[in-house]
Structure formats: C-alpha cells, structure tokens
Amino acid sequence: MVSIVVPIYNEEELITQFHEALARALDGVADEWEVVYVNDGSTDSSMELLKGLQSMDQHVVVVELSRNWGHMGAIMAGLHTAAGDAVILMDGDFQDPPEVLPQFIAEWKRGAEVVVAVRRSRQERRKVLSLLFPLFYRIFGALSDFPIPLNAGIFSLMDRKAVDSLIAMRERNPYLPGLRAWIGYRSAIVYYDRQDRAAGDGKLSFISRIKYAFDAITGFSYKPLRLSFVLFALSCCAAILFGATMLFSTDPIKTAALGVTCSIFCMGSLLLLSMGLLGEYLGRVYDQVRARPWSLISNVHRPHARIAAQPAEVVVRNGALAIQTDGVATHEQPGIRAA
Ligand code: UDP
Ligand code: MG
Numbered sequence: 001m002v003s004i005v006v007p008i009y010n011e012e013e014l015i016t017q018f019h020e021a022l023a024r025a026l027d028g029v030a031d032e033w034e035v036v037y038v039n040d041g042s043t044d045s046s047m048e049l050l051k052g053l054q055s056m057d058q059h060v061v062v063v064e065l066s067r068n069w070g071h072m073g074a075i076m077a078g079l080h081t082a083a084g085d086a087v088i089l090m091d092g093d094f095q096d097p098p099e100v101l102p103q104f105i106a107e108w109k110r111g112a113e114v115v116v117a118v119r120r121s122r123q124e125r126r127k128v129l130s131l132l133f134p135l136f137y138r139i140f141g142a143l144s145d146f147p148i149p150l151n152a153g154i155f156s157l158m159d160r161k162a163v164d165s166l167i168a169m170r171e172r173n174p175y176l177p178g179l180r181a182w183i184g185y186r187s188a189i190v191y192y193d194r195q196d197r198a199a200g201d202g203k204l205s206f207i208s209r210i211k212y213a214f215d216a217i218t219g220f221s222y223k224p225l226r227l228s229f230v231l232f233a234l235s236c237c238a239a240i241l242f243g244a245t246m247l248f249s250t251d252p253i254k255t256a257a258l259g260v261t262c263s264i265f266c267m268g269s270l271l272l273l274s275m276g277l278l279g280e281y282l283g284r285v286y287d288q289v290r291a292r293p294w295s296l297i298s299n300v301h302r303p304h305a306r307i308a309a310q311p312a313e314v315v316v317r318n319g320a321l322a323i324q325t326d327g328v329a330t331h332e333q334p335g336i337r338a339a
Contacts, residue, residue, distance in 0.1 A: 001030075001031075001032040001033060001034065001083065001084045001085055002026075002030040002032070002033045002034075002084050002085070002086050002087075002088065002105060002108075002157075003033070003034050003035070003036055003082035003083060003084030003086070003088070004022065004026075004033065004034070004035045004036065004087075004088045004090065004101070005035075005036045005038065005075065005078030005079060005081075005082050005087060005089050005090075006018075006035060006036070006037050006038065006078070006090055006091070006092040007038045007040055007074030007075055007078065007091065007092065008037050008038060008039050008040060008042060008046050008050065008074075008092050009039075009040040009041070009042055009046075009068060009071075009074070009203045010042045010043060010044045010046060010200070010203060011042070011046055011092050011200065011203075012042075012044045012045045012046050012049060013199040013200050014092060014093055014094065014198055014199050014200065015037075015049045015050065015053070015092070016049060016053070017198070018092050018093075018098075018198075019035070019053050019057070019060075021094070021098045022035060022098045022101075023057070023059070024098070025098035025099055025102065026098075026102075029101065029105050030105055033059055033084070034059050034060075034061055034082070034083065034084065035060055035061070036061045036063060036078045036081050036082050037050050037053075037060065037061070037062050037063070037092070038063045038065065038074040038075070038077050038078040038081075039062060039063065039064050040068050040069055040070070040071075040073070040074040040295075041065055041066075041067045041068030041069070042068075047062075047064065051301065054301060057303075058303040058304075059303070060303060061300065061301065061302050061303070062300070062301040063077055063078060063081050063297055063299075063300050064298050064300070064301065065077055065295050065296065065297060065298065066295075066296040066298045069294070069295035070204075070208060071154075071203075071204060071208070072174060072176070072212075072294065073294045073295030074295065075089060075154060075176065076167075076174070076294035076295060077295045077297050079163055079166065079167060080167060080297075081297070081300055082163070085159070085160050086105075086157055086158065086159050086160065087157070087158050087160075087163050088101060088104055088156070088157045088158075089154045089155065089156055089158075089176075090154070090155050091154070091155070093198060093199075093200070094195060094198035095194055095195055095196070095197050096117065096153075096154075096155040096194075097192060097195065100117055100155070100190060100192050103115075103190045104117075104156075104157040104190065105157070107157070107188040108157055108159065110188075111186060112157075112159075112186050112187060112188035113158070113161060113162055113185035113186045113187070114156065114157070114158050114159065114162050114180060114183075114185050114186070114187045114188075115157040115158075115187070115188045115189070115190060116149055116152050116155075116156045116177075116180065116181075116187065116188075116189050116190075117152065117153075117155040117189075117190050117191075117192050118149055118150075118151050118152045118189050118190070118191050118192075119151045119152070119153075119191075119193070119194045120191045120192060120193050121193045121194065122151075122193075122194045123193075123194060123196040124196060125196050125197075126202065129209075132209075136213050136216075137150045137151060139217075140213075140217060140220075143217055143220075143221040143223045143224070144216075144217075144220045145220060145221050145223070146178070146181065146182060146220050147181070148177060148178050148181040148182075148220065149181060149189065153176075153177060154176050154177070156180060158180065159185065161185065162180070162183055162185050165183045165185075166179055166180065166183060170291070171219070171288075172284070172287040172290075172291070172292070172294075173215040173218075173219065173284050173287055174215070174219075174294075175212070175215045175216040175219045175220065177216075178216060178219055178220045179219075182220075214280050215284075218280050218281050218284055219284075224277045224281075225278070227273075227274070227277060228274040228277070228278075231270040231273065231274060232270075234270070235266060235267060235270050238263065238266055239263065242259040242262065242263055245259060246259055
C-alpha cells in the first residue's frame with residue numbers, strides 16, 4: 001500500500017479539487033492507497049471538507065492536530081500515522097503536482113527506497129522568495145558538511161524502512177531534505193517544474209522560513225561555529241593595524257580616540273555575531289533535551305470500512321504509543337516513545 005501524507009492549513013479553496021487530482025493521478029498506478037490529510041488546526045472549513053471527502057472516499061484518513069503546529073509538525077504527525085509500505089509527502093496546494101506520483105511509484109517498484117523530486121524550475125508569485133530561495137541553496141550548499149540534493153523540499157517517496165528510520169531519529173528541529181539524504185538507502189531522483197500555488201496565499205510565515213533555513217544549517221554544518229575563529233583572526237589583524245596607526249600618528253589624541261571607538265564597535269559586533277550563532281545551536285540543543293513532541297494528535301478519523309476490520313486495541317508502532325478506540329486513535333504523540 002502507498003500512503004500519501006498531505007498537511008492542510010486553511011486550504012478550503014483547494015481541498016476538493018486537490019483530492020480529485022490526486023485520485024486521478026493514482027488511478028491504475030497504485031493497487032492500494034490511502035491519503036492521510038493532516039489538518040493542522042485550520043480555522044476555516046477545511047476540517048468539514050476533509051470529513052466530507054472521507055464520507056465519499058474510503059481512501060481518506062483525516063488526522064486532526066490539537067492546534068496549529070506548523071508545516072513540519074503536520075508532516076511528522078502524518079508520517080507517524082501513515083500505514084503504507086511506501087509514504088509520499090506532498091503539499092496540498094498543487095505546488096507539488098500530483099502528476100509526478102506515478103513516476104515516484106514506478107521508481108519505487110524498480111527498487112528505489114527513497115525517491116526525491118528535484119525542482120527543475122520554480123514559479124513564485126512572491127518576488128522576495130524567488131530571490132531568497134536560490135540564495136539559501138547557495139549558502140547551504142557551501143556550508144553543509146554532508147552532500148544533500150539542493151532544490152528539493154518535502155516532495156518525495158520513502159519506503160517503510162526509510163520512514164521508520166526517519167521517525168526513530170527523533171530530531172526535534174528536523175530539516176527533512178537533509179535527514180532524508182543522511183539516512184541513505186537506494187535513492188532515485190525525478191525532476192519536475194514547480195508551479196505557483198493554485199489558489200489562496202502561502203501559509204508559512206517569513207519568520208518560520210528563516211527558522212527552517214537555520215534548522216538546515218545548524219542541522220548539517222558546524223562551519224558557522226568555526227566562524228568565531230575566523231572573526232577572532234580578523235579582529236586580531238584589525239587590532240594590530242590600529243596599534244600601528246597610533247604609533248605613527250602625528251595627532252595622537254585624535255587617532256587614539258578614533259581607534260578606540262572603532263575597535264569597540266568592531267569587537268562588539270564580532271562578539272554579538274558569535275553569540276548569536278552559538279544561541280542558534282544552543283536553542284536547538286535545549287529543544288532536543290526537553291524532547292517535546294513534534295506535534296500532538298487529537299483525533300485520527302479513519303474510513304468506516306477500515307474501522308470495522310480493526311478492533312479496539314493499543315497499538316505500538318514505530319516505537320510510539322497510540323490508544324485506538326472505535327478506529328479513532330487518541331492521545332498520539334508523534335515523537336514520544338512508549339516505555
Ligand atoms: N501548512 C500546514 N501548517 C502551517 C502552514 C502550512 O500544514 O502552519 C500546509 C499548507 O496547507 C500546505 C503546505 O503546508 O499544504 C505548504 O504550505 P504553503 O503552501 O503555505 O508553503 P509554501 O509552499 O509557500 O512554502
Ligand atoms: Mg505552497
């Protein structure tokens with residue numbers, strides 16, 4: 001069985017159209033499939049629409065999160081719930097085109113355990129983002145200590161082995177494209193042209209994108225930490241230069257005043273930069289130590305046909321605990337291990 005995980009946050013304009021396109025793309029390609037829609041605390045009618053889809057289509061599983069956890073929290077809850085032998089991750093706004101799914105499944109059937117969709121081109125309505133994405137990939141490509149395919153997001157297929165490995169890592173601030181490359185396994189790439197979203201506005205805030213960029217860099221590079229040494233060397237050179245200027249100056253009072261002011265600012269900004277970088281790493285270490293879950297699931301709504309086949313039970317899957325009653329798993333905590 002193939003599971004498709006789709007995070008949903010206020011996508012009422014697109015849900016029905018998206019599900020139709022998904023079902024069309026999978027028709028005749030996958031023998032058995034389910035689509036796990038993760039409702040990430042939507043405040044519009046997305047939840048009602050998803051339940052409506054489920055009443056008409058037995059392939060639909062709806063995961064309801066306890067609040068809005070953000071894109072990655074929703075993805076991790078979906079990965080945790082998906083039961084397929086392979087799991088496809090994609091956004092629900094047509095930016096990841098459903099027409100690519102048959103290629104994913106074909107590569108998987110040929111033996112690939114991780115299939116990554118790499119963007120050949122990218123349509124972006126928001127001009128700032130279309131400038132920032134290539135800049136990010138350039139910086140990340142230069143900094144990363146591990147080879148990670150650039151221009152790839154969450155859009156991918158992972159075999160059950162890869163999904164279980166990813167969940168077992170329990171990284172609190174996961175940069176999914178990085179971890180997906182890091183786990184290894186037999187990989188394949190499919191290329192696609194990324195379209196603009198079909199309707200509505202982008203739901204991710206600018207700040208959350210910056211945080212994600214820092215997750216990528218801090219997760220896969222120690223180079224920013226080593227920057228302190230480079231800054232130290234530079235500030236040593238500056239100190240020597242100022243010292244030499246003062247020695248040869250004809251107006252010692254003016255030169256000394258200038259030199260002192262300038263070096264205070266230089267040192268101050270270098271120290272602040274180093275501390276800021278340390279803070280980025282330290283904050284993530286703190287998150288990891290607290291070991292809070294990626295997100296909390298309040299309900300899993302499964303289609304009735306599958307509930308009938310599944311008696312109430314306590315399920316321990318992927319090392320996580322779920323109490324399953326009447327087909328609705330409650331209190332699932334993606335990321336909390338069963339004792
Ligand atoms: N999304 C989510 N939770 C959020 C924000 C977004 O589940 O807090 C979903 C959203 O509904 C969409 C996907 O994540 O299916 C990607 O979001 P968006 O299109 O806004 O991001 P972008 O493509 O602009 O990076
Ligand atoms: Mg999008």
